[in-house]
Amino acid sequence: MDRQIFEKAKQYAFQRLETELSSGLSYHNLMHTTTDVVPATEKFATGEGIQGEPLDLLLTAAWFHDLGFVEVPDGHEMIAARIASEVLPGLGFSNEQIQTIRSIILATVLPQSPQTILEQIMADADLDVLGRDDFMLRNGSLRRELAAFGQEFTDLQWFSDQLRFLEIHAYFTASARALRDAGKVKNVAALKMKLEEIN
Numbered sequence: 001m002d003r004q005i006f007e008k009a010k011q012y013a014f015q016r017l018e019t020e021l022s023s024g025l026s027y028h029n030l031m032h033t034t035t036d037v038v039p040a041t042e043k044f045a046t047g048e049g050i051q052g053e054p055l056d057l058l059l060t061a062a063w064f065h066d067l068g069f070v071e072v073p074d075g076h077e078m079i080a081a082r083i084a085s086e087v088l089p090g091l092g093f094s095n096e097q098i099q100t101i102r103s104i105i106l107a108t109v110l111p112q113s114p115q116t117i118l119e120q121i122m123a124d125a126d127l128d129v130l131g132r133d134d135f136m137l138r139n140g141s142l143r144r145e146l147a148a149f150g151q152e153f154t155d156l157q158w159f160s161d162q163l164r165f166l167e168i169h170a171y172f173t174a175s176a177r178a179l180r181d182a183g184k185v186k187n188v189a190a191l192k193m194k195l196e197e198i199n
Helices: 003-020 030-047 052-064 076-091 095-106 117-126 135-148 155-168 174-198
Strands: none
Touching: 003 030, 003 052, 003 076, 030 052, 030 117, 030 174, 052 076, 052 095, 052 117, 076 095, 095 117, 117 174, 135 174, 155 174
16 A cells, blocks of 8 residues: 555545534544544554554544544544545545445444454554543543533533443453553542542
8 A cells, every 4th residue: 555645644634633623622633633542543553563554544544533523523433434435535545445444433433342453453542541641631621522512411420421431441452451451440540539529
């Protein structure tokens, strides 16, 4: 696969994310893609030995995965997959490559059920934050974003839901587990402490 094709796809996604996302998106913004998901995708891909064309397809999916937010928050994954189908043929991607990219994007739909190693890496990268030190900070950004779009929660509801989510979540790849499981245990403890304060 020609690296130039990947670069064009990346530029296309970056430009639309930079100029078309709602200012109310305090979590699913340009930073989420550029500093959260793409670096995590690269890290986990390295850990899983992914390189060459599979890596380029995976990274294209990472750049496109939240592009649906330029239209609507609900069902944004399907919209991102549709945008990929519409745009990527003109950039030189084959039908087979586009189908792979679509499947990787759709692997981020919750609850996640990725089938291939590329889909597993993408699913893990999208939720990399669950095991990071900045989880509580980014979690607050997610709550503000949901509130901006009409979904309000009491502290008890919010922290209970987040705790439940972290406790049932499991990373799919060995790389993500090695890098983030310990941090996730800390974040579970932090959420429990929050709930104790509330109660």
